Amino acid sequence: MIGGEPLTGRDGELAVIRRAIGGNRSGVVIAGPAGVGKTWLAREALRCAATAGECTNWIVGTESARALPLGAFIGVLGNAMSDPLTNVRRVINSFVAQQRRRRVVLGIDDAHLLDGLSALVVHQLAQSGGVRLVVTLRTGGEEPDAVAALWKDRLLARLDLEPLSAPATHQMIEGIVGGPVDARSVTRFQKLTGGNALFLRQLVTDQVAAGRMRQVAGVWMWDGDVAVSPSLSDTVGRQMGQLSPRLALVVDTLSQCEPLSVDVLRDLVSRDDLESAESMGLINVERTSGGLMARLAHPLFGELRRASAGEMHLSLVRGQLAQRLGADPDADMQATVRRALLTLESDLEPAPELYLTSARHAMTLLDLDLADRFATAAARAGAPGADGVRAMNLLLLGRGEEAEAALREMTDRPDGHHWATVRAANLVWMLGRPVDASSVLVGLSALPETAAQVAERLAVEACVDAVSARCEIAVEKARSALASEALPDFHAMMAALAFIMATGARGDVGELGAVADEALKRATTSFQASHMRFWFGAVYGRACRLTGRIDEFVLTAEQLAQSARDVPGLAYANLALLLGNACLVRGHAAEAARLVHEALAGVQIHSITTGLKPASYFALAEAHAKLGQPDQAGDAVAAARSCVPPDFLFMQTALALADGWAMAAGGRLTEAVANVHEAARIARDRGQPTHELACIQAAAQWGDSSQVGRAHELAGALPLPLAAAVAAHAQALCDRDGEGLLTVSAQYRRIGDRAAAADAAAQAAIAFNEGQQRKRGLYAAAIASELADECGGLCTPALRTPAGLKLSGRQRDVVELVVAGLSNREIAEKLVMSVRTVEGHVYRACQRVGAQSRDELASIVRSGPGRPNG
Incomplete structure (x- = not known):
């Protein structure tokens, strides 16, 4: 620990140093330019040595001591001075004497500033092979010959310390602030400091002290100008x-x-x-x-x-x-x-x-914030068309009320029809008022319209229908609008959004990819559409997930992330959600949670009230639930419920699934299943078969097979590999068919859903053990464990149930609540049963796994299939 702060960002280099100290050589020379962390590393290495009981000494070379013979070792010599060679021998002997009692580790900082005799002492100690040396050296200058000989004569290993890499910079910043830091801030620190550890530490400290860097939604963000302190000025260069x-x-x-x-x-x-x-x-x-x-x-x-x-x-x-x-x-x-x-x-x-x-x-x-500055300045200076550009930019910025005020005034102009449709789009997406948007559009339809104006209106009407879960109508209107060659880029994106949402819900994948490709092509060149690329990508990703096209979604997300460098402001929040969802569908829940937290930080810092906010909470709830964190998942669901617009019927399935995952993570499996069953029924009534399928799949991952008949009906109606996998999953669960569940696991894996694959394999392990097929059970458990580990560590209900523990119905609910930490009385109240019945379930579960207490039962259940208990 240096200056009271732990060493971060240099774990690999520290390991090299520790091996050098304990190896065949006498130690290591740490070489590098100023500020990269040489002294920091050397001190940490000596601290570790002292912790291990070794004797440590710290010597520093300085310009002032360089003029004195043995200047760096004056403190060792004390007052007993004699001729130079005798003094050299006395210094060496003093360290050798310490070595007789226990191993000595000697740190030499700034060895390039050693005088000749001090350098000779260091060289002789290295030759002796007893004392271990950790030497730091600034590159780019002259060093004494005896110091250069340390690595040239292979007495010490040489470690050339490069500037901090981006991951090391990220790690170091998080170590300084004590929490997660968003990626944009890390990139900015990396760019400004060039990986110089000294500059980085001072710059981060200054931004926090000045309030320019602060914690938002649990994530540290630096969104202000650079705060420059006197300390930073001294650190970087006094010549300024x-x-x-x-x-x-x-x-x-x-x-x-x-x-x-x-x-x-x-x-x-x-x-x-x-x-x-x-x-x-x-x-x-x-x-x-x-x-x-x-x-x-x-x-x-x-x-x-x-x-x-x-x-x-x-x-x-x-x-x-x-x-x-x-x-x-x-x-x-x-x-x-x-x-x-x-x-x-x-x-x-x-x-x-x-x-x-x-x-x-x-x-x-x-850069919409900069665009707003330019558009405002252009409007003040009287540039024709500036008010329209600013109004469009306000909409994209999510500043819905300001955009509404500006657009309302523009509807009386000769081009008022165009701006009225933009206003309706703002009412739908930024203000969550599709009913008001519909009123505006109905009013336009009563007026004489050109073919181009009809196409613009239909594009936005399709959005109203899509969010209102009128999928068939939305598809028809969107397709009609997209057929118009005169459709402006903004309206084309509106139509494409509605089309993707509605066809994804209906399971019609034939035109999905082509419409998405055309929309994303527009988004790379058009000022009206550019900012929507990540938002559109997230909507497309949802459709891909619903239809089992996960690899296609992940590829699209990666391509979008590469389509722009140094993504600023609100655009980064949309990108973070897009990438977070791409991680989530692959099963990488921890990385998904990190990215979605960054998205929510952007939502909060930009005061966003659009669909980005609830969509982020949906993803966050699922990620935390799959990590076995019910409290965080429940908090995310509560936040989502508070910000879903009441007329946004399209979001209700996602909300129900997020809620279900949170319930399941907290051990409330019966409630979770009932919740998604109801959502599935509603989706069926609304003509959203893939939404219904998603609900049936989630319930199957929680162990429910009651919808097996409907799952087969959907598999017959939807020519999708995902639909076939879900039907097979429900059937195998119903039949307690271990081989069938392993086949389902492989199907999910081919689709790209590793989390579902892990759950199916875990369920297979239980089915095999119930059938006394222990070897197959161990094999299935190993597959489940491997998949969970590939995902970075999942803790779903299926993975928390160890092979050999036969649980069903209320019994499983009781054990899940034991894992969640509830007392028997609390479980009885939650499940509406007697305390004695709860005790019976707990007792029988303990007997089956050889547990001696509730705590031991919870520990065994948490371990999951293929994992050691405890």
Whole structure:
């Protein structure tokens, strides 16, 4: 532990050091640039050695002691000084004497600063082979020959310490703040610090202290500007505060926009100043195919200057830079957005057309917050069309009330029909008011309409029908709208969303992939549709899950994640939910929970009230339930229930399934099954056969086979491998057929649902043992255990029931509640039975597994098939 904080992010390197100390060599040299954590690692290695009872010493090389013979070992010599060689021998003997009592581990920090005699002592100790050495060395400079000989003569192993990797950075940040950190914040810290452990520790500490980094929905997020403390300034580079005005201008210019062409920079600063900045290590210049490009030597240099330079000065710099960049054509959208932002934050006159163009570009690049700034500035400057772009952007931002106010005013214009349909879409998706949206659309249908206007209206009407669970009508309207070549990108996405939702619920997979591909193609190029790509991906993923196309969903999610770099703000929350659902359908519940927590943090920080919020809670409830965490699952269900719009009938199946999983995780299996049975009945009445199938599958995973007849009917009606698997699952459960359940496990695995496969294998293990087929039972239990481990550790009701424990009906409910920690009286009240009956069930269950108490019974049940008890 260094400075009271545990070592994180360097576990692999620490293991290498500990092996070097305990191996054939005399220790290790830890080499690397400043700030990568050499001292931190060396101290941790010595702490571990001291904990193991070894004698440790810490020696530091410094510039001031370098001028003195044996300066680093002055403390060892004390007052008894003599000729240099005698002093060297005395220092060596002092450590050898310690070695006679117990092993000595000596840490030498900053060995490149040792004087010659101190370096000789270290070299002689390494040659002696007794004392173990942990030596740190800064690369890029000169070190004494005796130090270089440590690894060149193979006396010590050499460990070249690289900057922290992204995973190590993530681990270190979480160690500092003491909790999960969202991936965007980690990426930002990694980019700013370059993996420098010293900079990272200081930067994280500063952001937390300044309130820029805070915990939201259980996740630490950094969404503000960089807080720069005096400590950070001292850590990164004191020369930042001592620059001449001309050198400061070089740094300030690059701090506002990098990288920059040297040709551009030379029009703003002198060549001599550029050369001086490069020689001082303030900037890096590299030759590229496009010529010489300059960037700051370290990203934090720009943050330090932005924090200390005056705003009037920086406004002037931005204006000069924007004008110079405007002299050349913009290379791409990013270049236009960059130039517009410099103009917006400068002392130049407003540029309305540039702002409006950049608002559209920022929407395409997924930065809706920046788009709102540009659109607002364009509207204030009188750019035609700016109000429409801003209203659309407000809708996509989830700021439904603001969008409603803006769109309501726009419906009286000549193009009011178009904006009325956008308003209806906002009422459906952002405000959860499909009935009000329907009223707007009915009013439009009573007016004369062109064919293009009809298509726009039908696209949004299809959304109203889809969320209202009128799937057949939604499909017809969406298909009609998509047939129009004049359909705007926004309306095309609306129609595609409705089509995917409705066809997924109906199990009609024929056109599913083609419609999804076309919609996602639009979403990569259109400012109206770009931000919807992750939202659409999640809806498509739900349809794929309902129809058993899990591999297709996972592939789509991966492709969408790769379609944009450094996804900002609200877009990242949608992406996190998409990736979380992709993990969940594969059975990786722990990773799913982590990602969905990040999505909910984004929901909270952006005050989102759209479907993203309840959808996140649905996924979170299922993930926690499959991890055997009933309290967290129940909390997620309660949160979901509080934010599902009452008229969103389409979400009711997902809510029922989330609730069922939470109940099952808490041992309330009878209630869980009854809950999804009712949801299945409703889905059947509404013409949502795949929703019904999902309910029957969940019940089967909890051990219920009562819907076997209906499962076979659905398998006959739906030409889907998933439907066949669910029917076979229910049948095998009904027949207590171990071989059949193993076959079902394989079917689920081919579909891609490892969690369901694990449950079926666990149920097979029980069926085999009931039939006295112990070897087959052990085999099935091993498969269940392997699948659960592949998923990162599942703890579902099926996996909690060990092979050999015969449970059914109320008996199983009682044991599940014992596992959940309820007393016999609490179980009796919950299940409406006498305490004596509960006691009887518990007693018989203990007898069957050889448990001596309720606690031992719970421990055995938790262990699951193929796992050791306890």
